[in-house]
Amino acid sequence: MKNITTLFLTILFSFSMFAKVSPSDKEALLKLYKATNGSQWITKWDLSLPVATWYGVKLEGEKVVSINLANNNLVGEIPSDIVNLGSLQELDLHKNQISGTIPSLIGSLKDLKILNLSFNKLSGIIPSSVCELSNLKDLELYMNALSGEIPMQIGALKQLEVLALYNNEITGQIPNSLYDLKTMKILLLSSNKLTGELSREVVHMTSLENFSLFDNKMNGQVPLELEKLNNLKEMNISYNMFNGSVSKSLASLDTLNMTMINDNGATVLLDVTTDKNSAIVSEE
Template sequence: MKNILKYSFIIFFLASGFIVNAQIPKSEKQYLIDFYKSTVGEQWQNTWNLKADPSSWYGVEISDGHVVSLKLYRNNLNGKIPNGISVLTNLKILNLSFNSLVGNLPKDLIELEKLQSLRLEMNKLGGTLPQDYSKMKNLEELSMFNNLFQGTIPSGIGQLINLKTLNLSSNYLEGSLPKSIENLVSLERLELFGNKLAGSIDIDLGRLINLKELILSYNQFEGDLPSSMASLSNLEFIQLQGNNFRSLNCLLRMKSKNLTVFDSDDEFLNMKFGNNEASRTHLVETKYEDIKRN
């Protein structure tokens, strides 16, 4: 009898511990509820039962008693992302892409120090981009293409020292590229096509030694392409067409042996490096990138 009571106590203790660990702070739960209401949760494709435990909510991942992932892509979200998201202090992944979100980004979004992936592409978000990214040292992916963002690309974006993907294509961004981009030495994909970016590119592209994709097409860039770009040996995709570059001659010395897609307004270089059919295909894939990676 004593052994039965002993084992019953152990089972109860372990079960109680599991329940405690599954719970999240009230502040995190309240933000999720605010988010649900702000984005018309009752009309989501996969909605939440607010009376159930948050661990059962679609797209919510909880670990060690905190929300670590919020994946609600292609879920018919409407409305705005509410301020207060910084209470999700352990959030690593935020994917709200392919929805109908509007308005500006939450002001405290840049305070998510553990965030690794931020995907907001294919929405109707607007306003200007945040200026300070000093707390987001762990961010590896920043994808916000096909939105309504305006203004310039802030120099603070160079603070994202671990960034591997930067995709701001198909917005209304203008001005020149900030020189701080050359600090993103881990960058593998730089995609900026279809904006109103202009001026010469005064960046030492040669510092981006891990760069595989460089897509600058359909902007208003001019002048000579930086000669250091020719030293990038890992480039696989290059799209430069639809600009006003004066010269791309530096690319004649390009060292990359992995190049599979090349497109520019220079027919000689297109013949030398390019595969036009593959270029057009990749442009479409970049603009309407699927979510299968998540």
């Protein structure tokens, strides 16, 4: 009986390996292979074998649901055809040499849950269509050369848990809609060119565990409401131009103890009070 079961599973596995992927999905994969110099990848695809055998590709039925080619020497640009993979749930191309821009119609990938294009050479803006990825939980675009502002409708991503945009050239203010994301656990915006104030609405981000604004150009007072984020374990908002006073407990939570840059470009520590209720905060 055991041998029969083993034989059945072997046959089933063989069928799954040689299952046909939809022509449109296969074409999109081939475009990605060609556009990123697939012949020079560390782990290459044997195009003579079924798509189910291709490294980093996961299928469900005839559809591609996951592409994970992280750290695989992809060089070139992401082809616009990638948006034809309508069932894609994960696209992980981090730590490669990908240049060019993020496809403007990336929002067409309605099932996408994970988008990781970090540690590449991408430039241009974050397309506003990214805000149409309603199932997205993890958006990582750090260590690129992205510019422009964070899309205003970023708050439409109601399931987003991770947003990592650090080490780019992103400008403008933090969109108000971002503060409405109660699911957000990790928010990393450090080493950009963000300006404006940190809103007291940050108090709505009740799931926040790791928060970094380090090395930007933000100003105004540090909202005391940060202390109400009970899940916050790690924070770094230093090397901005925040002013005023902060409580001792809030200062101790910051990795660099609230070290700021003043108008003369010198580093200063914010005044710390032992009574958090006496710290300067915005008027109710």
